[in-house]
Structures are given as C-alpha cells and as structure tokens.
Amino acid sequence: MKEKTTVLVVDDKEDSLQSVSQALARNYQVIPATSGRQALDVLNKENVSLALGDLKLPDMDGLEVLERARQINPNLSVIMLMAYENIDDAVSAMKRGAFDYLPKSLDLYLLRTNVGRALEEKRRDQELRYLRGMLAKRYNFPSMLGRSKAMEQVYEEVERVAPTNATVLLRGESGTGKELVARAIHLNSPRRDSLFLGINCAALPEGVLESELFGHEKGAFTGATERRLGKFELANGGTLFLDEIGDMGLGLQVKLLRVLETKEIRPVGSSETRKVDVRIIAATDRDLEQAVAEHQFREGLYYRLKVVTITLPRLRERREDIPLLVEHFVKLFNEEHAKEIRGVDPRVIEVFMGYNWPGNVRELKNTVETMVVMSRKEVLGLEDIPFEISRLPREDRKVEIRVGMRLDAVEREVIRHTLTQVQGNKAKAARILGMGLSTLHRKIKRYGLQPAPAE
Numbered sequence: 001m002k003e004k005t006t007v008l009v010v011d012d013k014e015d016s017l018q019s020v021s022q023a024l025a026r027n028y029q030v031i032p033a034t035s036g037r038q039a040l041d042v043l044n045k046e047n048v049s050l051a052l053g054d055l056k057l058p059d060m061d062g063l064e065v066l067e068r069a070r071q072i073n074p075n076l077s078v079i080m081l082m083a084y085e086n087i088d089d090a091v092s093a094m095k096r097g098a099f100d101y102l103p104k105s106l107d108l109y110l111l112r113t114n115v116g117r118a119l120e121e122k123r124r125d126q127e128l129r130y131l132r133g134m135l136a137k138r139y140n141f142p143s144m145l146g147r148s149k150a151m152e153q154v155y156e157e158v159e160r161v162a163p164t165n166a167t168v169l170l171r172g173e174s175g176t177g178k179e180l181v182a183r184a185i186h187l188n189s190p191r192r193d194s195l196f197l198g199i200n201c202a203a204l205p206e207g208v209l210e211s212e213l214f215g216h217e218k219g220a221f222t223g224a225t226e227r228r229l230g231k232f233e234l235a236n237g238g239t240l241f242l243d244e245i246g247d248m249g250l251g252l253q254v255k256l257l258r259v260l261e262t263k264e265i266r267p268v269g270s271s272e273t274r275k276v277d278v279r280i281i282a283a284t285d286r287d288l289e290q291a292v293a294e295h296q297f298r299e300g301l302y303y304r305l306k307v308v309t310i311t312l313p314r315l316r317e318r319r320e321d322i323p324l325l326v327e328h329f330v331k332l333f334n335e336e337h338a339k340e341i342r343g344v345d346p347r348v349i350e351v352f353m354g355y356n357w358p359g360n361v362r363e364l365k366n367t368v369e370t371m372v373v374m375s376r377k378e379v380l381g382l383e384d385i386p387f388e389i390s391r392l393p394r395e396d397r398k399v400e401i402r403v404g405m406r407l408d409a410v411e412r413e414v415i416r417h418t419l420t421q422v423q424g425n426k427a428k429a430a431r432i433l434g435m436g437l438s439t440l441h442r443k444i445k446r447y448g449l450q451p452a453p454a455e
Helices: 013-025 034-045 062-072 086-093 108-139 149-161 178-187 208-213 250-262 288-292 299-303 321-336 346-354 359-373 407-421 426-433 437-447
Strands: 006-009 028-031 051-052 076-084 099-103 168-171 195-200 239-243 280-282 308-310
Touching: 006 013, 006 034, 013 028, 013 108, 028 034, 034 051, 034 062, 051 062, 051 108, 062 076, 062 086, 076 086, 076 108, 086 099, 099 108, 149 178, 149 308, 168 178, 178 195, 178 280, 208 250, 250 299, 250 346, 288 299, 308 321, 321 346, 321 359, 346 426, 407 426, 407 437, 426 437
Parallel strands: 006 028, 006 051, 051 076, 076 099, 168 280, 168 308, 195 239, 239 280
Antiparallel strands: none
C-alpha cells in the first residue's frame, strides 16, 4: 500500500486544528502541532512534505516559524493560514518561501484543493530537478525533457547508439528536437572532445552547399579568393549533423554517398582527395522511402544513412510531457529575460494539453517565451495565451451564446459545454470554470444538467 504524504498542521486554536486535521486525514498522514516550537521539533524528526501554519502563534511569530522551517527542510511546501487577511503579512510570507496564504475561514474543500495543488507543484518541481540531473548525467544534455514512454524509448536508443560510430538517421516532424538528440549522441560518444558541426541542407543552393561541406580551392569559382576548409575537414574526428537531408539535390547526394563509402572528400576545384574521419548524423521530416520510390532520393544513400534510425515523437503523441516542458521553459525564460513568473494557471495547461502543436516542442517553447515576456503578472493565465492557440476554432468547441440571452442562460450553456468537453468529469470542469466543486454541483442541480457519470 502506498505510504501517505505527511502534512503538518500548526494552530494554537484546538477547534481550528481539529477541523483542518480531520479535513486532510483521509488523504494525508496529518501531524498536529499547537506551537511554533512543537512544529519545528516535528520537522527535525519527521519527513514532512507540506506544512499548514497559523500566522499568529503564542510562542513564536508565524513568519519566524516559516523561515526556520525552510532552513530545516528547504523542499518543504508551506501554506500560511490567516485569521484576517493582511497584504503586508501575505507578501512577507511569500518572500520567505511560502507557497500560498489562505484565510482560516476558507471552505474545507478549497483548502484540500490548495493543499493538493501545492503538493502537485512540489512533486513536479522535484521531478524536473531529477530529470535535469538524470539527463545531464546520462546524456550530458539536460534540455531533452520528458518521462513519457515515447521519450524513454528515445533515451534508450540514444544510450545504445551513442558509444558507437554508426551513422544515425533522425526522423520526425519539424520542431521535435532532432538537433538536440544529435548533440546528445555526440556528447555521449568517444568523439565528445572533438567538434560537433551542423548544416541545414535545405537552406543553401546546391553549389554553395557543396563548398560548405567539402571546402574549395583558391580560384575554384568566381569569388574563391582563398582555399577554404569544408565542414567535413573541420569536423574531422568529430560529428557532422546534416539537417533536412531529404532536401539535398540528387547531384550532391551522389558525392555524399561516395564520402560515406570511401571516407574521402574532394574539395571543389581540387584533383586530390583527402581522408576524413567524421561520424554522420542526418535528420529529415520527409518520408525518404516515398522519396526513393519517386526517384527524388538516392536509394544507396538512404540505406547508408539508416544504419540506425531514431524516430522522434510529435508533441501531441506525448502530451503528458507538456507540464514538465512548460515549467522548464518558464524557468529558462525567467532567467533569460529577467522575469519573475512564479507559476502557470492550471487552466493554461488544460488548453495546452488540448492543442495539437503542429510546430511541436519548438512551438511550445516559443509560445511560453512570448507569454513570459508579455505577461504583467506573476502567474501565467488564460489571457496570456496567444490568440492563435486560445481561439479553439473547432466547431464542437463553440458555445452557443446569442444576443438577448439571460445571464443565467449563458452560465448554463458554458457549464453544459464544459462538462461535455471533459466527458462529465466534474472535478476537472470545476477547475476549468474557476469554481469550487460544491458550487458546480449546486449549479448543475439548479440548471437541470445531466453530465456523464465520470468523476
């Protein structure tokens, strides 16, 4: 049986202490304390995940308890309970590391919801740190994030192929992170101390691309005023990443195939070949088998490149990684743009989970960066989501609202529509609508709505 998470409740008022403890006892191992010193003693002895603390205690100031508690356990989540809301005390508590502050008169259901939210954020933060450390250690490249089965398979394939010299073909839609995987392979290979160079085969005309890859001699063409080394020679002993290989011209494909077969290059304008030792990692978002069948890609080159093939999943195929990726990007762009975004509204994640992300992780990263840069608040909300993502154009997502409708009719339609979208899951619908579950139940009864039975 799974061990319950330990929650410490600190309050000198016996009735309040008992009420909160009983409200949480079903889901958590609750330890009550009636003073600041008793609370600190518990923290020194027990593995506590979250503390609910009264701001006013008889022996110590609640803020002092908070500060000392965080010194004992830096990973402790703390929610401060206040009999009377005081903005100065609230700000002081947040600055000292409190996750949230709540009125003591708060509905017990909402209290449980906030405790669950704090513990979920704590779990995600720990998971994020673990993933960063694991991936930095395992792949020496912490930007590859995700714990989905699809990404675990990618990690395993990287781990197997990296120590070898095998040519690798990375397949996947644009924005799935093919270059990140290529770098991870290089950084975990025996070639890690040599150069990793990349070139986009679709970005240059064939003649220029040939010169970039193989180099050229002085006078080889108009403007070639001096000898220049190409990427193959510069990356000698290391790794060359050929992005969008499917867009390389047929003539250059023949020359690349020859390099793979002979390990020799011939610079433009030279009559001599030169030996090179370079590992090739190629990437494409095209169907190369179809391109071969249509005589747009050389069959021999295709088989040379696909010694090992790693297929990267689309973001919509690993939606469970979206919360981790969002949290990672928020922290990344907080540092890059000197912002102080503290979190993301769960409803934003709901929208992100329902969006198809045609641009994959790159689109998600750009979206989060835009939101971080443009937001005026500490928590990213629905209003920060770019219009092209939040507008939800599908017909089945539209709510029927007409001019002249009464407000209660509009509310009924919004609730009905939300329940339909979440297949009757009332807890999820309440979160999306920003209301308590008991409030939603009352409105469902009031409006005569019959949601699906799922909870």
